[in-house]
Amino acid sequence: MKITTILSLFLSLALVSGCATSGVNRGDVNLVSLSEEWQMGQQFEQQLAKDLKLVNDRATVAYVSRIGQQLVSQTELRNQPWEFHVVADPAINAFNIPGGHVYVNTGLLAAVDNAAELAGVMAHEIAHGVSRHGTERLTKAYGLNIGAGLLLGQDPSTTQKILAQLVGGGALAKFSRSDERESDELGVLYMYRAGYDPEGMATMFEKLLSQRKSRPSAVQSFFSSHPLTESRIAAVRAEARQLPPKRGLTTRDGELASVQSRVGRYNR
Ligand SMILES: [Zn+2]
Structure with a gap:
């Protein structure tokens, strides 16, 4: 087949499947339907429960989940089930995998100065999820081969390979600049609507940049x-400041400090 034939086949398939976007992203082709993605997420989640060291401390998971669900309730995919996980890992990181799963490292919990900074990173990850950047990446990588076998985990080695990339920051996990911009923009909105001061996203990003100089290994992932980049942070701040003033936006809460002391032992 000629390239153009393949391309038009690809595009028409995308149209037939309704492009399967959530409607908020800028429309990269996504051949994975929403229900397929959530199914895929379940399989990934089960595998990650074996591969990662998850924190079971109830108060910690409840705290992170509460912030996460509050943010999710302001998104276009609020009717899908979302789940939040805490990983015992001192690296300052959080990540999302397809199907509404967001992972927050204990290193991130320790590094934030207030709840709004934590909400900032989480809102950004949730926005990647709502924009379905993960399955867009998968569509790009696998094209029409992203069939039932891959989606339904009948090919465990591929599932493993995808997961290793997503979690290890491989090519599949690398978001483009426009994906990042989109997630920042949406994330700021979700924070604002959920009642968190979006300035928290900017200050946390500044912290990450400065850690890159002083403790590069902690933020490598x-x-x-x-x-x-600095310009991304400036854009986040500009967007936050353009929003109409709103009373009572949360920066600090009374719980973060106790959560930080509970997870301290995982970061040593
Ligand atoms: Zn991102």
Whole structure:
């Protein structure tokens, strides 16, 4: 087949499947339907439960989940089930995998100065999920081969390979600049609507940039998947300041400090 034939086949298939976007992203082709993505997420989640050291401390998971669900309730995919996980890992990082799963490292919990900074990173990850950047990447990588076998985990070695990339910051996990911009923009909105001061996203990003100079190994995994620049931070701040003033936006809460002391032992 000629390239153009393949391309038009690809595009028509995308049209037939309704492009399967959530409607908020800028429309990269996504051949994975929403229900397929959530199914895929379940398989990934089960595998990650074996591969990662997850924190089971109830108060910690409840705290992270509460912030996460509050943010999710302001998104276009609020009717899908979302789940939040805490990983015992001192690296300052959080990541999302397809199907509404967001992972927050204990290193991130320790590094934030307030709840709004934590909400900032989480809102950004949730926005990647809502924009379905993960399955867009998969569509790009696998094209029409992203059939039932891959989606339904009948090919465990591929599932493993994808997961290793997503979690390890491989090519599949590398978001483009426009993906990052989109997630920042949406994330700021979700924070604002959920009642968190979006300035928290900017101050946390500044912290990540300065850590890159002083403790590069602690933020390596974050930077391997999220290109972060001064200009991105400036754009986040500008967007936050353009929003109409709103009373009572949360910066600090009364719980973060106790959560930080509970997870301290995982970061040693
Ligand atoms: Zn990102």
